[in-house]
């Protein structure tokens with residue numbers, strides 16, 4: 001009786017409390033979530049800044065035999081891992097997300113991010129995480145500490161690239177190409193170890209494998225991502241087949257050789273055959289010539305001025321004080337990583353870039369690209385975007401911004417406007433637009449089979465299918481043959497590890513498709529800017545000084561990852577992700593190439 005009475009008494013109270021508490025309990029959930037997120041963010045930013053500083057030192061000052069940086073980087077990574085992967089943080093985020101509907105959209109997104117981060121370092125398996133960090137650090141040391149040699153003398157990767165771009169003698173080319181692959185075997189065991197450790201680590205938080213884990217940040221499964229990439233590759237395949245046929249004939253003539261079915265890798269102006277644009281010089285548009293007369297400092301300043309002309313701020317002082325922008329001086333007792341990158345050191349205002357700028361077209365484009373990342377950081381570092389969401393709408397957007405500005409900076413009217421190309425008064429002096437288009441296609445279109453297929457399939461098979469180590473090199477060259485139409489100069493057995501010669505395979509694993517998607521996005525964005533904002537031919541625009549273009553770009557960059565990337569794309573351009581704009585851009589070239597290739601045999605299959 002007593003019990004029943006108690007229940008009766010309690011019931012109305014409980015009912016009324018649950019009724020009137022809907023709002024307060026939402027508020028309570030949100031307050032609780034905010035308390036957790038505030039404290040998480042404070043600690044996360046501290047650790048992030050420490051890890052960035054340590055990694056920055058590891059990349060900009062590599063001293064053989066000195067492990068100070070390695071020890072510091074490892075310690076910082078371990079501290080970061082211990083925090084982001086901590087059992088307390090995983091449990092807290094899961095508990096708060098159990099009431100997802102009670103949270104604000106931004107809170108839910110941040111908590112999702114906390115869990116995504118935890119999967120890289122779950123402290124439910126602390127020994128595994130520690131082993132992975134040690135293996136990662138060891139691999140990066142080997143990667144950047146490697147001494148390339150050619151004819152017994154030390155060379156840099158810039159030297160090798162120069163030879164592959166300019167040298168006509170095939171024996172010299174072969175020696176340079178082979179030199180670039182010497183590093184592979186030194187990375188093979190480390191990559192095998194990392195594959196296992198990366199997979200096991202994310203499996204502890206329920207992901208199938210490391211590749212699927214990385215793909216998940218697009219809100220997609222591995223199958224969906226591969227299907228999207230296949231579609232893009234297929235859309236561009238007819239054009240790529242024409243380019244492949246055309247270049248086989250061009251190169252055979254250049255080197256006075258029979259026409260090959262697959263292009264020997266050392267014939268191409270790039271270590272992996274990912275960019276063939278170095279093969280075409282456009283008369284009347286020789287940027288290399290004009291740039292050789294400029295200083296490397298001019299290249300960086302010019303890129304900054306372009307962004308400022310669109311209405312963006314000047315670069316912060318810290319950028320010039322702390323970046324590492326030029327090659328290590330000859331004879332220096334240290335080395336640096338020559339691969340360009342941009343850094344958001346503390347998720348606030350410490351912005352830096354690591355480059356080795358030289359006065360040529362490649363670095364001219366690269367300075368615009370890297371500053372694209374820096375301006376993206378500057379845009380989303382604002383009070384409306386919490387530090388945990390200071391990222392691109394997806395990883396490809398970040399790349400797309402930089403690449404878009406690189407493309408814009410290479411267009412004739414732009415180059416003329418900044419005095420790099422002479423003004424055209426006479427029609428006959430004008431650079432041939434078809435040659436310009438060809439040069440662009442040899443960069444952008446040629447990159448698609450490499451990025452959507454060779455790299456992506458290899459990494460997918462490496463992680464998701466656990467491709468046995470004694471098949472790596474064979475598979476690598478099968479993919480290169482089928483998708484890129486390239487063959488190694490001679491038999492490459494399993495003692496080589498040619499995939500590992502690509503930086504990203506080692507230290508940006510499972511996300512190379514970002515670059516493919518970024519190219520597709522950049523053409524969608526460029527098409528929109530040219531036709532809807534500038535009302536100019538997409539092949540010959542001049543963004544310089546256009547504040548309306550700057551506003552459009554800023555509106556995409558400012559929200560960071562706090563908005564859905566698909567909605568953003570639809571909202572800004574009116575279409576979904578598609579290579580249509582890219583195919584249309586190169587349509588005149590397709591017709592031209594079909595004409596050139598009349599009577600020639602295509603030696604790679606359609607997809």
Ligand SMILES: [Zn+2]
Pocket residue numbers: 369370373398399402
């Ligand atoms: Zn980039």
